[in-house]
Amino acid sequence: MATDVPALPKAFWALWACQLVNRLGGFVQPFLVLYLTQERQLSAGTAGAVAAAVGAGSVVSQLVGGWLTDRIGRRRTMLTGFVGTAAALIALGSASSMASIWAAAFGVGLMADLFRPAVQATVADLLGPRERVRAFGLLFWAINLGFSISTVSAGVLASVGYSLLFWINAGTSLVAALIIYRVVPETRPVLIEQVRRPFLPVALRDATLLIMVGISVIYAAIYFQGYSTLPLAMAADGLPSSTYGVVLALNGVVIVLVQPFVGRRLAEKDRPTVLAVSMALVGLGFGLGALADSWWTYGLSVIVWTIGEIGYATMFGAVFADLAPIDLRGSYMGFGGMAWGLGAVVGPLVGTRVLDSSGATTVWVGCAVLGVGLFVVQMLLAPALRARAARADLEHSVA
Template identity: 45%
Template sequence: MTTALAPKPSFLKSQVNGLPRPFWALWGGTLVNRLGTMVMPFTGVYLTQARGLSIATAGLVMAVFGAGSLVSQIVAGSLADRIGRRATLSGGMVATAVCMTALGYSTTLPAILASMFSLGLVIDAYRPASSALVADLVSPVDRPKAYGLLFWAINLGYAVGMTAGGWLAGSGFMWLFWINAVSCLAFAALVWRAVPETRPARGESETGGWGQVLRDRLMLAFTVVVLGNAFVYAQTVSMLPLAMVKVVGLSTAEFGLAMAVNGVLIVLVQPLVSGWLGRRDHSRTLALGIAVLGVGFALTAFVTTTLAFAATIVIWTLGEIVTAGIAGTILATLAPAHLRGRYAGVFGFAWSLAMLLAPLAGGWLLALGPRMLWFSVGGVGLLAALGQLAIGPAIRRRAALNDC
């Protein structure tokens, strides 16, 4: 008598298994929101062309946006723990829609500055709440997959949204503002309707607070690692375009074509490897990804052609894929359930700070020469990877303690 072997689960089913329905509502809302993310990639063009600002003034406006973003993560992290994840995420998206529309109709410099600071304050307020929601909803074993899927949705939506935004901008910038605002409202409505509140009971959530977060030396060390990782990656939107176009001499079309490799690789490769990577040791995996990211940017020092540039993009994109989902998983391991919003706020603060530091330090280093810039950036990546390896044993002990 023969016994039929049970069929192996399909790839799609393996990706869905273990993830609750509210997570998929969060994932779907994230995708819709990123499909409509059209304003920020074209903000500089909008400010200089549609509003007639000089490049220097547009830079000042973007710096004001960055200042708002720094404050955002700390405030939103507190709100996620105090009033709840769902309320913070939905409220942040509604506020983003309002500020986005206000910016579109602002015509004077004071109004533009106020709108940009307000937009910086609310546009990423959803991130600490989203991170805490995943940690609350998903079991530890499935968190790498869950965070990786959110990373994939963000990149897919952003790629489509940026392409559509470039086409729509020719018909008028207000289309971008309205579509972006509507996508934010759709995200808010979906989360409010389909995602339950997961914040722990009020008595537990009132213990600890920021003092407990700032006394957690392991979390602070991890934040430094995250800052190094984010500083390296932030070069993609700060110094990389300038260096490739102004120094190497690539055309904007050649630069855009090469950068498309990044999005294509993420969309095609990341879902295939996220499950396997999630089963590896998280600290070693994150360190490997950061190191590959740093090496990829260091090799940019030798780029002279579009093909060579695309080759370096392949390398650092593989590093980005390796890290996807792992950093969020480690964050969820470190954070007590009632402080997940605040811990995620510190994590987001590191990314916002890196976005400010990258053009400041990068511009100074590029003035010394492209090799100085890219070797320094690569060195930061390798130091961050070594730092992650150093704190790996402590992270494993924290994870074992949480499992007890």
């Protein structure tokens, strides 16, 4: 007899549509360096530094978004983020001086990720612990479906004019805001109105949270080798940039095709174990790069670490939701997102430096070793995570 799968609420599907629309129009960041070097005639170094300003804004955004989610509410935070992103994108596309470009770039990063902790907190508010894994998996799928489409269409639109990318990206942010305004209610628990503890003292006493954040930083640092050292290593093997594009496209293809079929099955598995195995797969997947020298061997590497990425992304939000006290749910989600942002900064810096000094093989072997190490640490942390999950389940049942 088939097990009935609970229907997800209308508000969740509105969040899903927001994620999809937001990524469908996510043209500017992937093409920002090309816009700055080709349209604005900036040097590659300056363009890279401006892109780093976007990344710095994104790291801050996760913390600010989490704080706002708990203080002014989920809905207001999401509306602020989407409308603010539209304004920042228009400002960046029309900036005429370096000072205004720097300020607008930081503003784009600050606003563009403001909504993420609010979305994750809303999902945790709407759904019980058992349904969250499936929900977060579907959101991850929507993001990658939108990204897969936008990367193709952005290239066509850029040939018409880069300014069009800014306006369409801003327009989709406003559409996402309209969906939130019309469909998504405020879900912040009433308890938050009565108890407003400061986040930092609570977080610093939460050893399980701090370990998970440290694990997440290292995991993200491994993952972002795919966007930093991987293209350089493939070029050193004599493969053209077009081949890198094809190989990396496998990442999106695998996610779009596989995620819908494994999401429900993953929801039934032990979360810490899935996280541990996923981290090991990502590390070992990159480790296969040590044996790669052709498009298909690099492609195999991408497929392996993408399978690990699916497991990690599906479980990540649910695990942090289990860890979060009800009055600090948004801040906990933002803290987890900040870890991802830090890894995105640290990973490329360390990876490219090791590549220059010791070669690609050292990078890939290092990724494999780190992946196995994360597996061990995650399994050691598993009993604490299961205990927190059981407590979250009990609290939800009582509520």
